[in-house]
Amino acid sequence: MIYLELFLTFFKIGLFTLGGGYAMLPLISEEVALHGWASAEELINFIAVSESTPGPFAVNIATFIGRTTAGIPGALCATLGVVLPSFIVILIVSKLYDKFRKSKIVQGAMSGVKPAVIGLIAAALISLGKQVMFPDGYFVSAATIVSILIFIVIVFLAFRKKNPILLIGISAVAGIFAGYAIGL
Amino acid sequence: MRSAPADLFLTFAKIGLFTFGGGYAMLPLIEKEAVDNKKWITGNELLDVVAIAESTPGPIAINAATFIGKKVGGFIGALCATTGVVLPSFIIIVAVSYFLEAFQHLKIIRYAFWGIRAGVLALILMALWSLFKKSRKDIFTYLLMAASGVAVLLFNVNAIIVISVCAVIGIAALKVGGKRE
Numbered sequence: 168m169i170y171l172e173l174f175l176t177f178f179k180i181g182l183f184t185l186g187g188g189y190a191m192l193p194l195i196s197e198e199v200a201l202h203g204w205a206s207a208e209e210l211i212n213f214i215a216v217s218e219s220t221p222g223p224f225a226v227n228i229a230t231f232i233g234r235t236t237a238g239i240p241g242a243l244c245a246t247l248g249v250v251l252p253s254f255i256v257i258l259i260v261s262k263l264y265d266k267f268r269k270s271k272i273v274q275g276a277m278s279g280v281k282p283a284v285i286g287l288i289a290a291a292l293i294s295l296g297k298q299v300m301f302p303d304g305y306f307v308s309a310a311t312i313v314s315i316l317i318f319i320v321i322v323f324l325a326f327r328k329k330n331p332i333l334l335i336g337i338s339a340v341a342g343i344f345a346g347y348a349i350g351l
Numbered sequence: 352m353r354s355a356p357a358d359l360f361l362t363f364a365k366i367g368l369f370t371f372g373g374g375y376a377m378l379p380l381i382e383k384e385a386v387d388n389k390k391w392i393t394g395n396e397l398l399d400v401v402a403i404a405e406s407t408p409g410p411i412a413i414n415a416a417t418f419i420g421k422k423v424g425g426f427i428g429a430l431c432a433t434t435g436v437v438l439p440s441f442i443i444i445v446a447v448s449y450f451l452e453a454f455q456h457l458k459i460i461r462y463a464f465w466g467i468r469a470g471v472l473a474l475i476l477m478a479l480w481s482l483f484k485k486s487r488k489d490i491f492t493y494l495l496m497a498a499s500g501v502a503v504l505l506f507n508v509n510a511i512i513v514i515s516v517c518a519v520i521g522i523a524a525l526k527v528g529g530k531r532e
Contacts, residue, residue, distance in 0.1 A: 194511065221368050230441050230448075254433055258417065274406075275526070277406045277521065278521040279524070282496040300472070322477065342465045342466015342467060346458070
């Protein structure tokens with residue numbers, strides 16, 4: 168049943184998203200590909216929408232995938248699933264939070280998890296980047312060259328601490344101009 | 352005066368509605384509303400919440416809403432604050448997804464998203480870089496980063512397995528090494 172599948176998958180994603188933000192990207196790209204809920208291109212479109220709308224990234228992307236997969240009930244199941252683990256854990260932890268904060272076990276575990284998350288995000292970025300920028304293997308088309316140019320310009324601007332929404336806007340305009348110019 | 356659950360719901364709905372990008376972007380607004388205006392928690396408690404949020408699952412915004420809600424209004428309070436912080440983005444995303452479905456066949460929208468995809472990859476790289484800068488600078492950390500990336504990219508190991516194994520390695524390193532903080 169699709170609703171239960173969405174709920175359980177996003178519960179799992181919520182449970183293992185340690186570190187917040189893009190930490191969920193590797194998990195989500197793995198699960199979405201596994202269930203066939205979105206292609207790499209669609210996933211990146213979802214990320215763009217989640218970045219340009221209010222609210223936590225993880226919740227937005229769960230709502231989006233749930234909605235496109237199984238309508239509004241699907242959106243509810245996916246969102247509930249991704250929120251529930253943190254809700255439950257915080258309810259438990261809030262009682263003994265001094266103990267939790269100072270726990271050597273938690274600190275030790277996080278000293279292993281944090282680097283793992285960085286490695287995983289890097290891997291997800293490489294695999295998504297390959298699928299999106301080089302859709303035809305290593306054949307370099309005009310579209311690939313323009314994609315790479317936009318990527319480089321946005322990296323440059325991002326390092327100058329420009330607002331992400333502005334950067335997404337700039338990429339959209341560049342895409343429109345280049346798209347009409349080279350006639351994709 | 353509004354009842355505590357209603358107040359929690361509305362305040363966190365406002366926080367959810369006005370923060371883009373989530374995560375740490377949300378903290379200044381939470382500080383203004385929950386610490387300065389409502390005095391639900393102190394500034395130090397908010398720092399504790401952030402520290403806890405970093406080692407518990409889920410988005411920081413959800414963790415903070417649940418924690419503050421629980422403290423102010425028990426379980427019902429936690430429920431109201433968490434629902435409040437999620438609801439605005441839920442409604443907006445549902446609306447946007449229908450809008451995109453209706454217009455995605457247009458050439459101009461397809462071109463825009465084609466450009467956006469390259470931009471988003473750049474934003475992910477940027478986020479990755481700032482995580483990397485904040486991380487510990489020692490050989491143990493670098494080895495785990497490299498091993499995790501290689502495990503997934505070359506050997507298709509499941510991300511959850513990688514995270515779990517690295518958590519165990521972290522605990523083991525603490526027991527063996529002892530002096531790592």
